[in-house]
Amino acid sequence: MSSTGRGEGANHGAAPLMKLGHCLFVLVPGSLRDTAARDLHDAVAARLAREQGIRGLVIDVSALDVVDSYAARVLEETAHVARSFGARAVLVGLHPEVAVTLVDLGIDLGSLDTALNLERALAKLKLRIVSEDA
Amino acid sequence: MPRAREAVAEALGVDLTPLLVRSVVATLPSIADQEVEALDVVSGYELLRYAAAGVRIFAPTPPAELLELLHRRLTAGQPFRPTSRVLTVTSDADVVAAQDAAQKMVRGLLKPSDCIRAVTAVSELARNIYLYAKTGDVRLQVSEADLTLTFQVIASDRGPGIQRLDEILSGAYRSKTGLGRGLAGAKALLDTLDIQTGPQGTTIRGTKTARLSDIARNA
Numbered sequence: 001m002s003s004t005g006r007g008e009g010a011n012h013g014a015a016p017l018m019k020l021g022h023c024l025f026v027l028v029p030g031s032l033r034d035t036a037a038r039d040l041h042d043a044v045a046a047r048l049a050r051e052q053g054i055r056g057l058v059i060d061v062s063a064l065d066v067v068d069s070y071a072a073r074v075l076e077e078t079a080h081v082a083r084s085f086g087a088r089a090v091l092v093g094l095h096p097e098v099a100v101t102l103v104d105l106g107i108d109l110g111s112l113d114t115a116l117n118l119e120r121a122l123a124k125l126k127l128r129i130v131s132e133d134a
Numbered sequence: 135m136p137r138a139r140e141a142v143a144e145a146l147g148v149d150l151t152p153l154l155v156r157s158v159v160a161t162l163p164s165i166a167d168q169e170v171e172a173l174d175v176v177s178g179y180e181l182l183r184y185a186a187a188g189v190r191i192f193a194p195t196p197p198a199e200l201l202e203l204l205h206r207r208l209t210a211g212q213p214f215r216p217t218s219r220v221l222t223v224t225s226d227a228d229v230v231a232a233q234d235a236a237q238k239m240v241r242g243l244l245k246p247s248d249c250i251r252a253v254t255a256v257s258e259l260a261r262n263i264y265l266y267a268k269t270g271d272v273r274l275q276v277s278e279a280d281l282t283l284t285f286q287v288i289a290s291d292r293g294p295g296i297q298r299l300d301e302i303l304s305g306a307y308r309s310k311t312g313l314g315r316g317l318a319g320a321k322a323l324l325d326t327l328d329i330q331t332g333p334q335g336t337t338i339r340g341t342k343t344a345r346l347s348d349i350a351r352n353a
């Protein structure tokens with residue numbers, strides 16, 4: 001159980017969003033306050049509305065040690081927003097203990113695709129990072 | 135009463151040579167400079183884990199049930215005194231603070247998956263206070279008896295009470311915020327959950343226990 005990024009002063013800004021090709025990456029901060037969770041959701045929506053042709057949203061949750069029912073719902077809603085803009089959402093970096101806890105909680109992340117790592121997430125999204133001379 | 139460092143040295147001296155004892159004791163953290171009586175469950179077990187890890191590094195054949203053995207010698211079979219914390223919940227930041235406090239308390243005492251279960255349950259209960267009662271307290275405690283550790287969370291508020299409790303606990307109810315699964319979730323994540331609710335407020339007690347032998351396996 002890592003405690004990275006859970007300390008005071010860490011990750012108080014907006015969640016970092018990065019666009020690469022047809023894909024948008026979002027890194028969910030470790031200590032997800034409700035306000036930060038709403039900001040994440042809104043930031044993703046705003047970015048998808050502004051950018052053209054984004055087909056995939058990769059949500060990195062590896063910094064999340066704890067996902068309670070509220071955080072799970074924010075993730076589901078973020079995926080839902082992505083879908084309404086024509087992008088498919090894939091969750092990466094879900095800790096095994098967190099996944100088990102979600103099952104105990106009775107939360108079905110069925111509306112969310114999950115992948116073990118970024119590479120597999122991109123494979124799922126059928127997106128590849130192609131270099132210039134390829 | 136001797137300082138914990140000397141008490142550990144004495145406990146180790148039964149099986150180990152003076153040289154090995156000195157090596158292990160040198161690796162102990164600063165909590166070892168307290169009196170043994172001042173140690174609570176969290177600091178006591180931290181000390182035991184360090185001592186056990188030291189023995190495994192320096193001793194060629196560490197004795198079985200090392201953690202139990204050291205505990206028995208260090209405290210003459212007495213349990214460490216309980217560790218407790220009370221947090222006031224009035225905002226979403228306090229929900230995160232409750233998560234962090236719970237995590238610090240159970241880390242190393244419950245097995246990793248149970249740590250996350252306990253912390254998630256605390257988060258659900260703290261969030262319910264903030265969402266439905268606006269303010270309340272979350273009391274966290276770890277206590278020890280008969281080589282069993284019990285983590286307890288007591289969430290109390292003077293809010294309007296929980297309506298349709300049976301429906302909520304069965305998972306059939308969805309509140310208008312779409313949540314409603316927090317309480318049922320906390321019940322599933324913990325070993326016991328007792329709910330007293332009425333128009334004067336709500337008090338929820340939950341526990342999760344671990345055997346010392348399970349802790350030793352994770353130490």
